Structure formats: C-alpha cells, structure tokens
Amino acid sequence: MSTATGKMALALASAALLFLYGPTGATAQTEGDTINLGAAVSLTGKYSVNGKNTKDGYDLAIKRLNEMGGVKVGGKSYKLKIVYYDDESTPARGAQLAERLINQDGVKFLLGAYSSGLTKAIAPITEKYKVPHVEGNGAARELFTEGYKYLFGVLSTSDYYLRDAVNMAAEVAKENGRDPKSMKIAMAFENDPFSLDVRAGILEAAKKHGMKVLVDDKLPPEINDMAATLTKVKAVKPDLLLVSGHEKGATLLVRQTSEMKIDVPIVATTHCDSAKIAETMGKQAEGILCASQWDRTLAYKDKWFGSADDYAKTFQKEFNYPAPYQAAESTASVLVFADAFQRAGSLDPAKVRDAIAKTDVMTFYGPIKFDETGKNTKKPMVLYQVQGGDYKVVFPSKWAETKIKYPRKLPTN
Amino acid sequence: MENLRLLFDAPILTVQLLLDGILIGAIFALAAYGMMLVWGVLNIINVAQGELVMLGGYVAFFLFKAGINPLFGVPVAAALLFVVGWLLYRVVIFRIVDKDLFISILATFGLSILIQQLAKVAFSPDVRTPQAGFGTISMFGGAVTVTWIKIISFAAALTTGGVLVWFLRGTRMGQAIRATAQNARAARVMGIDTDRVYAWTFGVNAAICGASGALVAMTYLVDPYIGLPYTIRSFMIVIVAGLGNISAVLATAIGLGAAENISAFLFGAEYQIAFVYGLLVVILISRRIVLARQRRYLA
Known part of the structure; x- marks a missing residue:
C-alpha cells in the first residue's frame, strides 16, 4: 500500500468521522443566524388532532417572534426555526425521534410532544443529553417527581385541576361568614392516573383548609350509573361535590344530580368542556364548575401577542379555527425559550437551562414561574361556571370576567 | 363500615337503592332475554349482545337529535335492529351455528369489536344523552327520587317479556323456534x-337488544363503548336463571340490579362488578353442591 492511498484512506476516514460526529458541539444548534428548536409532535395516530393544535401553537409563536425581529442573544439577533418529526402518537417513536433530533440534527433545545405519555418517554432522553425541554402538553404529576433537571412544564399539572375548586370554596365560605374548617367534601374519581392525580391535589387542598372528606368513591371505567355514589352524597349533605371521570363522569354527574335532586352548593368536575355539557344538557348543567387550563377571556397580557383575546384572534386568523388551550400552552412554551435565550445571553444549553429555571414572566397564557421540580406553579387553573347555558370564567377571581353564582341552585327539569 | 352505619341512620336510603336497583334490573333483563333465546335455539353465546344494545341507544339519540321524543326510539330501534340482526345472521352467524361453542364466541367477539369501532368512526366517540324529559318523582320529602324514564323502562321490560312469551307460544314462528330449540334435526324432518x-x-334477539339500548340511552347515556357491561350481565343472568325460563330471567335480573346497587353503596362503585362476579361464583358452587346431593339420592 503506497503512502498516497494511505493518506487518502485517512482523509476519507476522517471525513466520514466528521460526517458522523459533525453536527454536534456548541455551534450546531445554529445555522448562521437561526436557532433550531426541535419537536416530535403527533401528526398521525390517536393524538393527531391535539398534535396539530400543538404544532400550530409552536408555529404561531415562531412566526410572531421572527416578525418582531427574532431574539437577541449576546448582542446578535437570531431567527428561530423548528425541526419537526411525526411521532405517530407512540411513546417509543417519540423517544427515538428525540434521540435523532439531538444526535443527528444537532438540536440543543427541545419543545414538548403532545400528552403525558409521550412527554414521559422523551424526558429521560433530554435529561441524558442535558438538553433543555420545555413542554406545554404533559400534565401528569409524576413527570415532575422524577427529579428531572432539564424538563419544564408551562401548564398546571393534573393535581391542580380541582385544587382551586377547593380553594375557591374556602374563599366563598369566608365571604359568606363561614369557617372553611366546617366544610364537608364528597368526591368520586375514576381509577386512572389522571383522576388519581386530581384526587391527590384535592386532598392536599382540603387538608390545608381543614375541610373534612366524607365520601371518597372510586368509579369503574365502564361506569354508566352513579346512583349509588350519589345516594351516599345525598345522605351526608356535603358543601362540595367534586368528580373526575372524563367525559362520561361529567355527563353522569350533571344528569344524575339533577334527576336525583342532589342539592350541593358547589359542584365541580373535569372534562365538562369536552363533554359539551352546556351545549347538550341545557338547564341541568346550570351552575356546574369546570376546570380548564386557559381561556381567551382572561385578563392576561404580554409583549408578544397582547391580551389572551388578541392571541385567540391572531390564531383564528392564521389557522381558521378557535384557539384551543392546547395551542396556547404550546405557544407559551416557545415564549419561555425566547425569554430564556435573551436572559442567558448565550446559546450554551447549560446556561439556557439555568435561565429557564429562573423564568418569571407574564404571558397571554398566564404567569410562568417554575418551582424546583420544573412545573409552573404560578399559573392557576381556570374554573368555568355554566351560567345561562354558557361557560363563564369565575376563578381565579382576579382575572375572571364574572362572579360565581353561589350556592348553586338546583335546576328544575 | 361507615357506609353500613349510614344505612342504619337513614333507612330510607335503602328504599332508594332498592328502587334504583330493581328498575335498572329490568333493563338488564331485556338483553338477557335475547341472549337466552339465541343460546337456547342456536347454541351460540353472543358476545356482541352489548353492541346491539349500543346501536339501539344511537337510534334513540338520532331521533332525539331530529327533534322527535326518543321514547319512539324503542319501537324504531327494535324494528331497525331486527333488520341488522337478520343481516348479521345471513352474513356471519349462519356459518357458525353448527360449530364448536368456542368458534361462536370467537366470531361474535370479533363482531363486537367491529361494531364498536364502526360506531366510533360513524358516530364519533362523544358521550350522548338523549333525554325524553319526563322528569322525576320525589317521595318522602325528596329523600327518594325516581325518574319516570326508569319506571317506563321497567314497564317496557315487563311488556317485552310478555310479548316474547306470547310470540313463542302463540305464533307459528314461535312454535317453530321452540321446536328447533328442542331438537333441530327432528324439526327439519317435520318440515x-x-x-x-x-x-x-x-x-x-337484536330487536330486543335495540329496544333495551334505547331505554339505556334515555336513562343514562350512550357512547360506542357502553356494550361490554351489558354482555357480561346478560351472560351472568342467563347462567343463573337457566335457559328457557323467562320469568326466572326477569327475577334474576332484578335481583342482580338490586345487589349491584347496594354493593356499590356499601363497598364503593369500584367493586360493583367484582361483587357481582363473586356472587356468580357463590351461586354456581352452591348449585353444584345441591345438584351433587340430589344425584346421591338418585343413586
């Protein structure tokens, strides 16, 4: 073998090595003056509808930020871009794609996928490669009990869904000259991870206010009759009735409290917007409280989009459908990155991570400030009350459009 | 046993639980009549029973959506589902009539999944509540409440049972069905x-399921996945009541409804189905013991 071919082989080998390991290192996440973010979203499969909401939310944020001149990092302006892959709604594929984004595409900042399941699969990967991961669509509490340092969630975790219903009840009780300690709770939950998280949150809040839990039932997933549980509720006459059982639970609650004349001053549930209780159940739904992550009528404001309502209008114009909260929280995730890049003054993932951890920013989606586990504890959940056949925001009282009707008057059918 | 104490403190609750249970039980009885009929005559355990109930529920819902009182859904669902049942037989069921019992379970299980998924695609997975709007009766100063629709369902279940008895005894087709159930070969020989x-x-069978589905949808709700509990309950009722005894089916169904409701109150709704199964095991074992004793006398 001559030295010439030897040299050539060496050159080829090093070229191949460069090719393999090329797009890593501190400069790879930028191309010229563009910062690349990465995301695996569900464009096909069972989450395809919400996956599209997520992508639209991300795209709208990127468009807006670039229109405003991009982000300034250390005196230089950068545009933003997102590298997308379709995770097909499967966690294993999501994890694979996260590896690919980090190792092959050289992405150093990851946006979340849709759903807790996918986020749970991707979080260990971003943790392993020390890549900041900001998500707006994984609400499970356990995402933030694993000690992840690089995962941040802008949304309220599932244990917050009905926590504020208890807090609100305490507030209302005080206004009406009653000691929250004298209040009694009846509650029922489906036996799934989400609802059990909701339950844990309620128990903590009840303990804080010294309220007593009298009924604590679990509902089977094939539930189609809550009569036995509600008979118990009728007997103990609680001040609050709280239920988390997805669309079926919400529907049965509304229907059977009305039919069985279960008169409880505060009745709150999850999933009533997706169960469309106000639209389809008429008077029976009056006065029911519903938990939600975000609403366009809230008085939140930021420098990027203006008010929550402005955001909803911009979104509608861009995508021709009303902004769901899934899109709003996705947009907010991008804003967290933009804010952190500017404060970090660097694109070093470790520095950006520290800047994200110190985030304290107001957005159209609500205030964002992460606790030490990475979840946003500053944004309260929104509570709607069905009033006159419509969902009206009644809590948090500071941002709400209408006052709560208390006590709930049992609708006559 | 805090829940038990609650019952002693307010015995009126027992009335509520029993009433609810008895009235629900009548709806269970309907699907069970059908299962008994198919089991007895075709020797097929129809696992798709609950899916036929679900389809009946959607008939009531679509009438409701069109502005018609869903109560008309009961006869309409029965008529439509009769056609569906007939078609199912002509396409699938006739192939498995003389086959092994396991093949029939497998085939109808496949049917149940197919119907469920088609319903999801066609009707969306949303939860629907067609309401007949008959209101509620309050008794004992509101301590006990019964919805009219449950009373109507109860009456409908009794009526259907009566019609079924008349159909099987009084009509030529009914007689042919009974003859076939007794001995298919002999029936064929007789022309x-x-x-x-x-x-x-x-x-x-499908018609009865359809009628019960319309009642279920009006009493509770309907979505593409409500079927399975009805299949399971029908199965259990027929096992306990035996083939060929319509009044036993009704009695078992009502007993089951009441037992379910009271157990859900005492042990929590979560253990409702577990309790029912536990009861089934106890009944089967005790029946075996009784039968074994009788056999010993005979020997």
Missing part, C-alpha cells in the same frame, strides 16, 4: 325451515 328459524331468532 321446519330451521335456517329461517335461526335468522328470525337472531333478528328477534
């Missing part, structure tokens, strides 16, 4: 077109 009898039987 009965058993294939037609089977198709009728499956059609009648």
Whole structure:
C-alpha cells in the first residue's frame, strides 16, 4: 500500500468521522443566524388532532417572534426555526425521534410532544443529553417527581385541576361568614392516573383548609350509573361535590344530580368542556364548575401577542379555527425559550437551562414561574361556571370576567 | 363500615337503592332475554349482545337529535335492529351455528369489536344523552327520587317479556323456534325451515337488544363503548336463571340490579362488578353442591 492511498484512506476516514460526529458541539444548534428548536409532535395516530393544535401553537409563536425581529442573544439577533418529526402518537417513536433530533440534527433545545405519555418517554432522553425541554402538553404529576433537571412544564399539572375548586370554596365560605374548617367534601374519581392525580391535589387542598372528606368513591371505567355514589352524597349533605371521570363522569354527574335532586352548593368536575355539557344538557348543567387550563377571556397580557383575546384572534386568523388551550400552552412554551435565550445571553444549553429555571414572566397564557421540580406553579387553573347555558370564567377571581353564582341552585327539569 | 352505619341512620336510603336497583334490573333483563333465546335455539353465546344494545341507544339519540321524543326510539330501534340482526345472521352467524361453542364466541367477539369501532368512526366517540324529559318523582320529602324514564323502562321490560312469551307460544314462528330449540334435526324432518328459524331468532334477539339500548340511552347515556357491561350481565343472568325460563330471567335480573346497587353503596362503585362476579361464583358452587346431593339420592 503506497503512502498516497494511505493518506487518502485517512482523509476519507476522517471525513466520514466528521460526517458522523459533525453536527454536534456548541455551534450546531445554529445555522448562521437561526436557532433550531426541535419537536416530535403527533401528526398521525390517536393524538393527531391535539398534535396539530400543538404544532400550530409552536408555529404561531415562531412566526410572531421572527416578525418582531427574532431574539437577541449576546448582542446578535437570531431567527428561530423548528425541526419537526411525526411521532405517530407512540411513546417509543417519540423517544427515538428525540434521540435523532439531538444526535443527528444537532438540536440543543427541545419543545414538548403532545400528552403525558409521550412527554414521559422523551424526558429521560433530554435529561441524558442535558438538553433543555420545555413542554406545554404533559400534565401528569409524576413527570415532575422524577427529579428531572432539564424538563419544564408551562401548564398546571393534573393535581391542580380541582385544587382551586377547593380553594375557591374556602374563599366563598369566608365571604359568606363561614369557617372553611366546617366544610364537608364528597368526591368520586375514576381509577386512572389522571383522576388519581386530581384526587391527590384535592386532598392536599382540603387538608390545608381543614375541610373534612366524607365520601371518597372510586368509579369503574365502564361506569354508566352513579346512583349509588350519589345516594351516599345525598345522605351526608356535603358543601362540595367534586368528580373526575372524563367525559362520561361529567355527563353522569350533571344528569344524575339533577334527576336525583342532589342539592350541593358547589359542584365541580373535569372534562365538562369536552363533554359539551352546556351545549347538550341545557338547564341541568346550570351552575356546574369546570376546570380548564386557559381561556381567551382572561385578563392576561404580554409583549408578544397582547391580551389572551388578541392571541385567540391572531390564531383564528392564521389557522381558521378557535384557539384551543392546547395551542396556547404550546405557544407559551416557545415564549419561555425566547425569554430564556435573551436572559442567558448565550446559546450554551447549560446556561439556557439555568435561565429557564429562573423564568418569571407574564404571558397571554398566564404567569410562568417554575418551582424546583420544573412545573409552573404560578399559573392557576381556570374554573368555568355554566351560567345561562354558557361557560363563564369565575376563578381565579382576579382575572375572571364574572362572579360565581353561589350556592348553586338546583335546576328544575 | 361507615357506609353500613349510614344505612342504619337513614333507612330510607335503602328504599332508594332498592328502587334504583330493581328498575335498572329490568333493563338488564331485556338483553338477557335475547341472549337466552339465541343460546337456547342456536347454541351460540353472543358476545356482541352489548353492541346491539349500543346501536339501539344511537337510534334513540338520532331521533332525539331530529327533534322527535326518543321514547319512539324503542319501537324504531327494535324494528331497525331486527333488520341488522337478520343481516348479521345471513352474513356471519349462519356459518357458525353448527360449530364448536368456542368458534361462536370467537366470531361474535370479533363482531363486537367491529361494531364498536364502526360506531366510533360513524358516530364519533362523544358521550350522548338523549333525554325524553319526563322528569322525576320525589317521595318522602325528596329523600327518594325516581325518574319516570326508569319506571317506563321497567314497564317496557315487563311488556317485552310478555310479548316474547306470547310470540313463542302463540305464533307459528314461535312454535317453530321452540321446536328447533328442542331438537333441530327432528324439526327439519317435520318440515321446519330451521335456517329461517335461526335468522328470525337472531333478528328477534337484536330487536330486543335495540329496544333495551334505547331505554339505556334515555336513562343514562350512550357512547360506542357502553356494550361490554351489558354482555357480561346478560351472560351472568342467563347462567343463573337457566335457559328457557323467562320469568326466572326477569327475577334474576332484578335481583342482580338490586345487589349491584347496594354493593356499590356499601363497598364503593369500584367493586360493583367484582361483587357481582363473586356472587356468580357463590351461586354456581352452591348449585353444584345441591345438584351433587340430589344425584346421591338418585343413586
């Protein structure tokens, strides 16, 4: 073998090595003056509808930020871009794609996928490669009990869904000259991870206010009759009735409290917007409280989009459908990155991570400030009350459009 | 046993639980009549029973959506589902009539998944509540409440049971069905077109399920996945009541409804189905013991 071919082989080998390991290192996440973010979203499969909401939310944020001149990092302006892959709604594929984004595409900042399941699969990967991961669509509490340092969630975790219903009840009780300690709770939950998280949150809040839990039932997933549980509720006459059982639970609650004349001053549930209780159940739904992550009528404001309502209008114009909260929280995730890049003054993932951890920013989606586990504890959940056949925001009282009707008057059918 | 104490403190609750249970039980009885019929005549355990109930529920819902009182859904669902049942027999069921019991379970299980998924695609997975709007009766100063629709369902279940008895005893087709159930071969020899009898039987079964589905949707709700509990309950009721005894089916169904409701109150709704199964095991074992003793006398 001559030295010439030897040299050539060496050159080829090093070229191949460069090719393999090329797009890593501190400069790879930028191309010229563009910062690349990465995301695996569900464009096909069972989450395809919400996956599209997520992508639209991300795209709208990127468009807006670039229109405003991009982000300034250390005196230089950068545009933003997102590298997308379709995770097909499967966690294993999501994890694979996260590896690919980090190792092959050289992405150093990851946006979340849709759903807790996918986020749970991707979080260990971003943790392993020390890549900041900001998500707006994984609400499970356990995402933030694993000690992840690089995962941040802008949304309220599932244990917050009905926590504020208890807090609100305490507030209302005080206004009406009653000691929250004298209040009694009846509650029922489906036996799934989400609802059990909701339950844990309620128990903590009840303990804080010294309220007593009298009924604590679990509902089977094939539930189609809550009569036995509600008979118990009728007997103990609680001040609050709280239920988390997805669309079926919400529907049965509304229907059977009305039919069985279960008169409880505060009745709150999850999933009533997706169960469309106000639209389809008429008077029976009056006065029911519903938990939600975000609403366009809230008085939140930021420098990027203006008010929550402005955001909803911009979104509608861009995508021709009303902004769901899934899109709003996705947009907010991008804003967290933009804010952190500017404060970090660097694109070093470790520095950006520290800047994200110190985030304290107001957005159209609500205030964002992460606790030490990475979840946003500053944004309260929104509570709607069905009033006159419509969902009206009644809590948090500071941002709400209408006052709560208390006590709930049992609708006559 | 805090819940038990609650019952002692307010015995009126027992009335509520029993009433609810008895009235629900009547709806269970309907689907169970159908299962008994198909089991007895075709020797098929129809696992797709609950899906036929679900389809009946959607008939009520679509009438409701069109502005018609969903109560009309009961006869309409029965008529439509008779056709569905007939078609199911002509396409699938006739192939498995003389086959092993396991093949029939497998085939109808496949059917149940197919119907469920088609319903999801066609009707969306949303939860629907067609309401007849008859209101509620309050008794004992509001301590006990009963919805009119449950009372109507109860009456409908009794009526359907009566019609079924008359149909089986009083009509030529009914007699042919009974003859086929007793001995299919002999019936064929006597000139009965058993294939037609089977198709009728499956059609009648689907019609009864459809009627019960319309009642279920009006009493509770309907979505593509409500079927399974009804299949399971029908199965259990027929096992306990035995084939060929309509009044036993009704009695078992009502007993089951009451037992379910009271157990859900005492142990929590989560253990409702577990309790029912536990009860089934106890009944089967005790029956075996009784039978074994009788056999010993005979020997």
